[in-house]
Amino acid sequence: MKRYFNILLSVLIVSSTVIMTTACSSDAKDGGSVNAGNKTTIEFLNQKRESIDVLTKIVDQYNKSQDKVIVKLNSPAEATTVISSRAASGDLPEVFTDWPMQANYGQYVDSGLLEDLTNEPYMDTVNETALEISTRPDGKIYTAPLALNTYGIFYSVEDFEELNITIPTTYDELILVCEKLQAAGKTPFMFPDKDSWTVEQEFMFNTGVWDKNFLDTYRGCKEGYITLIEDDGIQQTASRMLDLRNRFGQKDSLGTSYDDAISNFATGKSSMFMQGIWALDPIKQANPEFEFNVFAVPGNTADETRVEIGVDLAFDVSKDSKNKEAALEFVRYMMTPETAKLYSETIQVPTAIEGGNAELTAIAPLVKYVEEGKSFPQLMGLHTTDIATNEPAVCQQLIVSQDIDEFKTSMNDLWANTEK
Amino acid sequence: MRTPKSPNKKMPFYIMSLPSLIMYSFFFGIPVISGIYYSLTDWDGMSKEFNFIGFKNYLHSFQDDRFWNSFLFTFKYTIVLVISVIVISLIIALLLNTNIKGKGFFRSIYFFPAVLSLITVGLIFNQIFYRVVPQLGELLGIESLQSNILGNSELAIWGILITNIWQGVAMPAIIFLAGLQSVPKDLYEAATIDGANMIQKFQYITIPFLIPMLSINLVLVVKSGLTVFDYIVAMTEGGPGRSTESIAYIIYQQGFRQYQFSYGVAQSIILLIVIVMISVIQTKLLSRKEVGQQ
Numbered sequence: 001m002k003r004y005f006n007i008l009l010s011v012l013i014v015s016s017t018v019i020m021t022t023a024c025s026s027d028a029k030d031g032g033s034v035n036a037g038n039k040t041t042i043e044f045l046n047q048k049r050e051s052i053d054v055l056t057k058i059v060d061q062y063n064k065s066q067d068k069v070i071v072k073l074n075s076p077a078e079a080t081t082v083i084s085s086r087a088a089s090g091d092l093p094e095v096f097t098d099w100p101m102q103a104n105y106g107q108y109v110d111s112g113l114l115e116d117l118t119n120e121p122y123m124d125t126v127n128e129t130a131l132e133i134s135t136r137p138d139g140k141i142y143t144a145p146l147a148l149n150t151y152g153i154f155y156s157v158e159d160f161e162e163l164n165i166t167i168p169t170t171y172d173e174l175i176l177v178c179e180k181l182q183a184a185g186k187t188p189f190m191f192p193d194k195d196s197w198t199v200e201q202e203f204m205f206n207t208g209v210w211d212k213n214f215l216d217t218y219r220g221c222k223e224g225y226i227t228l229i230e231d232d233g234i235q236q237t238a239s240r241m242l243d244l245r246n247r248f249g250q251k252d253s254l255g256t257s258y259d260d261a262i263s264n265f266a267t268g269k270s271s272m273f274m275q276g277i278w279a280l281d282p283i284k285q286a287n288p289e290f291e292f293n294v295f296a297v298p299g300n301t302a303d304e305t306r307v308e309i310g311v312d313l314a315f316d317v318s319k320d321s322k323n324k325e326a327a328l329e330f331v332r333y334m335m336t337p338e339t340a341k342l343y344s345e346t347i348q349v350p351t352a353i354e355g356g357n358a359e360l361t362a363i364a365p366l367v368k369y370v371e372e373g374k375s376f377p378q379l380m381g382l383h384t385t386d387i388a389t390n391e392p393a394v395c396q397q398l399i400v401s402q403d404i405d406e407f408k409t410s411m412n413d414l415w416a417n418t419e420k
Numbered sequence: 421m422r423t424p425k426s427p428n429k430k431m432p433f434y435i436m437s438l439p440s441l442i443m444y445s446f447f448f449g450i451p452v453i454s455g456i457y458y459s460l461t462d463w464d465g466m467s468k469e470f471n472f473i474g475f476k477n478y479l480h481s482f483q484d485d486r487f488w489n490s491f492l493f494t495f496k497y498t499i500v501l502v503i504s505v506i507v508i509s510l511i512i513a514l515l516l517n518t519n520i521k522g523k524g525f526f527r528s529i530y531f532f533p534a535v536l537s538l539i540t541v542g543l544i545f546n547q548i549f550y551r552v553v554p555q556l557g558e559l560l561g562i563e564s565l566q567s568n569i570l571g572n573s574e575l576a577i578w579g580i581l582i583t584n585i586w587q588g589v590a591m592p593a594i595i596f597l598a599g600l601q602s603v604p605k606d607l608y609e610a611a612t613i614d615g616a617n618m619i620q621k622f623q624y625i626t627i628p629f630l631i632p633m634l635s636i637n638l639v640l641v642v643k644s645g646l647t648v649f650d651y652i653v654a655m656t657e658g659g660p661g662r663s664t665e666s667i668a669y670i671i672y673q674q675g676f677r678q679y680q681f682s683y684g685v686a687q688s689i690i691l692l693i694v695i696v697m698i699s700v701i702q703t704k705l706l707s708r709k710e711v712g713q714q
């Protein structure tokens with residue numbers, strides 16, 4: 001009897017293990033194309049968790065509008081890692097979202113994974129800077145850029161009204177604003193320097209505002225004929241970054257993280273906060289009653305002011321997909337002004353499509369610059385994987401050591417010696 | 421002469437251990453072997469093609485400043501962690517072994533940190549160091565505590581250590597407690613009759629029974645020190661600069677974020693060899709001193 005019991009127990013254990021392992025593996029093969037009856041199914045993998053709702057809406061609309069193709073939206077966690085592993089196993093989804101300014105996009109292109117979209121009809125309607133960002137060194141475009149993000153200085157409406165402050169249009173005016181705020185006992189700026197990516201962004205984006213030729217400079221450094229050590233642009237940006245912190249920033253910026261800075265600004269601990277428009281929602285959530293607005297980082301003169309643009313949402317099509325035409329059709333549907341407007345309305349960001357912007361009151365001052373063509377791409381577009389991983393630490397080190405010469409040397413080493 | 425077939429009495433045991441064996445091979449054995457294979461290539465983790473490059477990844481690691489920096493950090497960290505955790509958890513175990521009121525309650529309380537996720541604890545301490553400690557620093561007038569120590573490249577390691585120690589003493593304390601409870605009470609009585617004082621009792625009775633537990637705890641704490649990762653992700657991301665990058669952290673960064681998969685794997689193999697060597701040496705040293713071994 002005991003022996004039978006032992007055997008039964010062993011069988012139960014083994015079979016439950018087998019069931020567990022098959023259950024685990026069947027989850028993985030959710031995507032991929034299937035010909036269900038007469039309809040083709042394609043997978044659309046989304047990396048932006050904030051956009052799940054609006055993308056679901058768009059996909060439903062598309063599925064209802066025609067009956068040849070069913071699009072399945074898939075928004076996994078750790079999506080970037082999922083894409084990398086699926087690329088490695090040759091099982092990329094037909095369409096997936098991407099960020100062309102990031103090094104991953106270049107990786108995918110160089111690994112031969114993406115379809116060339118240069119001659120797609122909608123490219124004529126796409127914002128110049130967005131196209132610039134999406135174009136690879138070989139002159140071709142491998143992604144369809146839809147949504148944009150940009151950067152500015154958020155400010156407390158109450159603080160500005162209380163002191164009768166007008167929006168500064170030049171850097172010198174910005175300094176005067178800071179001095180006025182400080183004299184009234186307020187902290188002008190909140191810097192989240194604990195998170196090195198924010199310091200790197202501030203460096204990249206403000207360099208673009210204050211140094212018109214920055215892209216040529218960094219390109220030249222990569223190619224070996226320009227040295228950053230003698231560059232005025234980097235000297236100016238670095239010294240301004242230190243100046244703003246030392247004179248007008250909060251104490252212990254290196255101990256303040258991005259999340260801390262958001263909640264601090266939203267609860268009135270500083271009057272201004274320089275950040276991308278992605279901070280809009282978090283600030284609202286941190287303090288729904290907080291009244292704030294945004295203005296563009298002022299240039300050296302009022303005319304020079306332009307805003308940084310990044311592509312916040314773009315679509316890649318897998319080159320080896322079995323249903324490429326269906327995938328391309330779907331992307332064409334998404335790259336229309338109507339769809340763009342829906343996305344713009346819901347997420348409250350500007351889009352790269354002509355006529356594809358909704359009424360974006362919260363960031364209207366910045367959208368104005370985008371629509372007038374007064375924009376520039378992120379320096380990130382010139383990044384190799386090397387630079388992308390090391391630059392944040394180098395920028396943060398500037399704040400730690402306060403040593404501009406060390407900073408210039410490190411940046412020069414990084415850009416001049418990059419491998420790829 | 422052929423014996424009649426008799427049922428193999430050990431069959432149920434083999435079958436019962438089969439699931440574990442399968443899972444162990446599948447989730448540990450095979451990945452380690454394939455990891456060793458990949459460490460000899462230049463695969464970046466994503467491309468369809470890669471080349472066999474022999475030991476180049478290992479050679480490159482030994483010349484890499486970032487690797488040595490993380491090695492130094494990890495060893496410094498581990499040494500301080502081990503000493504602190506072993507000493508503190510032993511003290512806690514001794515206290516929990518006494519006959520105080522609410523013994524069971526206190527044992528649950530002190531064990532509680534062990535069931536929390538490392539990331540959660542890291543995130544909470546992250547906030548404590550940002551919001552609470554600076555205020556304490558102002559109150560006590562200690563300047564170095566008045567800003568977030570995690571933002572200071574010299575002090576950040578201590579922030580992570582304190583968090584790790586707070587959570588890390590729970591399990592070893594319980595393990596030591598189990599060891600303390602395994603000591604036969606009559607040995608203490610006999611010692612008292614022979615005129616031994618507290619210190620002598622501790623040295624000659626308690627410690628020999630604790631050696632196996634000490635061995636287990638050392639292996640556990642050394643391993644957790646050498647592979648410290650979760651707290652770094654939750655609190656400093658290796659910063660400020662590179663001042664809190666551990667080996668595990670750079671392996672992860674290189675392998676999954678910087679498209680240097682094979683390089684990261686090579687370094688993890690180096691780490692594996694180091695951990696195995698340390699564990700073997702330490703287990704051998706201590707097993708000679710175990711009760712019943714002399």
